[in-house]
Amino acid sequence: MDAGAVTGPAAGQVSARTGVAPEGADGGGGAPAEVRRWSGLSGKLLILTVLFVMLSEVLIFVPSMANFRNTWLNDKLTIAGVAASVLVETDMVSPAVQAELLRTTGAVAIALNDGDRRRLIAMAPQAVAGDDIRMTIDMGEADPVTSIMQSVHTLLAGGEGFLRVVGPSQMGLGGRVDIVLPQAMLRDAMLGFAVRILALSLVISAITATLVYLSLRWMFVRPIxxxxxxxxxxxxxxxDPARIIVPSARNDEVGDAERRLAGMQAKLxxxxxxxxxxANLGLAVSKINHDLRNLLASAQLFSERLEMVSDPTVQRLAxxxxATLDRAVGYTRSVLDYGSAREAPLRRRLVRLDVIARDVGEVLGLSGEGDVAFDNRIPQGAEVDADPEQLFRILMNLSRNAVQALRADDNPAAVRRLTLEADCxxxxxxxxISDTGPGIPPERRDQLFHPFQSAAKKGGTGLGLAIAAELAHAHGGSIRLLDRPGPGASFELVIPARAARGDSASD
Known part of the structure; x- marks a missing residue:
């Protein structure tokens, strides 16, 4: 509503009505707790990065170990095959050559299988019993799954006995090389490889974690x-407007969060x-309320004397x-009730809607010939179940806004008409409630029923529509601006019957 709003809130009660904490209150949240380094987002990112890198290394460790084992065994077969190709035509291999060959390969026996013929190339002095050979590996038929299973077995349970390794010759002899190796020798080589893999994994984890940590800290942690x-x-x-965040130029989710936070802070x-x-308005109204009531009481006394005047016009208007003064006194009495965050209880009853509409027109000075025509189309005898005083205030605020908008247009040719219609x-x-004024600008429609948002003329407070909407809501009803073609504005007020709302039959 504009300058003539019927009531206003009192001071000190704003937070109770709006839920917004007063200045200086912390809302019960208290100061935010200090985030510890390792329990914060940065520390968690660092720990998770190290764990994930180590997990990745573990997932590739077993296949890498199987590949290392196959490569190591193939190298031994290659060395033995080269020696066999040189010594294959020699009838007798000296003990010194055999010892050097066994030392180079690490084997205890080397043989060359050529079809049905098997020729022993070199053999250690100590005998190897058949029971000592714990596993036979054919490198020509090795598959990944078998290699992985054998590698895990050697690494976890190996170390005793010997391995027999068979594979094709690499020198084009057409035969197969057959060597016998101590299983502990292979296991030691695999353990050494595992230690190197672990050291490399730690280095990679440290470097990766540091880079990821610094990157995420720069991109996310610092902005958060x-x-x-x-x-x-x-x-x-x-x-304090200076405490509103200034959004950065980032075009990602963090930048969007900054812009939305800035908008929320500005709106708040x-x-x-x-x-x-x-609150200030309510305080001012509360201060003048007492004196205003005294003035209205004096005006009532003078008005009562007018009834003694025999003039017919005075007798009709007195x-x-x-009644108008009585209503004004009631309004001043309700100011403090409104300021204490409570309206007077509704006293709903069946009332004549056409009579209330006629009273609104008379209070606004629209009953006779004037600059604004009053078209009361409410059917005679129309009844509504409502609080008569509250309903009068709703219609008064809506009609006053319309009249002010109509009179603000100084065009002498403009049609100025206020129309009230009802379906009961x-x-x-x-x-x-419709008028032929300039209408409501689109940019003001979303905040039309919010305090201080709907004031269109200079000196208005923008409280009238907010008060009308609150009173309508107290009846279980609503007010909305109709979207209709043509000039002017049209508001629709809905007052449901108590039976439709499920209310009690009497207040």
């Missing part, structure tokens, strides 16, 4: 800390300023003046 820091500073003084600061204006039935009443 900036966001939380801005929230903490804004919480300490939400009315604006809302707090509006609530502060409400009851209306007294068993389920309640639907009332339409």
């Amino acid at each position: 800390r900036r966001l939380t820091g801005s929230m903490a500073r804004f919480q300490a003084a939400p009315d 600061a604006e809302t707090l300023e509006q609530r502060r204006q409400l 009851p209306k003046i007294l 039935g068993f389920e309640g009443a639907t009332i339409r």
Whole structure:
């Protein structure tokens, strides 16, 4: 509503009505706890990165170990095959050559199988019994799964006995090389490889974790800390515009979060300023309320004397003046109730809607010939179940806004007309208040029923529609701006019957 709003909120109660904490309150949240280094996001990222890199190394460790074992055994077969190709035509291999060959390969026996013929190339002095050979490996038929299983067995349970390794010759002899190796020799080589893999994994994990940690800290942790820091500073003084975060130029999710936080903080600061204006307005109204009631009481005494005047015009107008003054006194009495975050309890009853609409027109000075035509189309005798005083205030605020908008247009050719219509039935009443004014701009429609948002003329408070919407909601009804073609604005007020709402039969 504009300057003539019927009521206003009192000071000190804004937070109770809006849920917004007063300045200086921390909302029960208290100061944010200090984030420890390792329990914070940075520490968790570092630990998780190291764990994931180590897990990846573990997943590739077993296949790598099987590949190392196959390569190691093939190398031994290659060395033995080269020696066999040189000595294959020699009838007798000297003990010194055999010892050197066995030392080079690490084997205890080397043989060459050529079809049905088997020729022993070299053999250690100690005999190897058949029971000592714990595993026979054919490198020509090795598959990945078998290699992995044998590697795990050698690494975990191997170390005793010997291995027999058979594979094709690499020198084109057409035969197969057959060597016998101590299993402990292979296991020691595999353990050495495992230690090297572990050391390499630790180095890779450290480097990767450091790079990932620094990258994520720069891209995410620092911006998030900036966001939380801005929230903490804004919480300490939400009315200070300088504490609103300045969004960066980032076009990712963090940048979007910064922009949305800045918008939310700006909106909250604006809302707090509006609530502060409400509190100041309520304080001012509360201070003048007592004197205003005294003035109205004096006016009532003078008006009662008018009834003694025999002039017919005075006799006709005096009851209306007294009724208007009584209503004004009631409004001043309700100011403090509104300021204490409570409206007077509804006193719903069946009332004549056409009579209330006629009273609104008379209070606004629209009953006779004037600059604004009043078209009361509400059917005579139309009834509605509502609080008569609250319903009068709703219609008064809506109609006053319309009249002010009509009179703001100084075009002498403009049509100025206020129209009231209603459909009353068993389920309640639907009332339409329409005018031929300039209408409501689209940019103001979303905030139309919010305090301080709908004031269109200079000096208005923007409280009228907010109060009307609150009173309609108290009846279980609603107010909305109709989207209709043509000039002007049209509001629809819905007052449902108590039976439709499931209310009690009587207040």
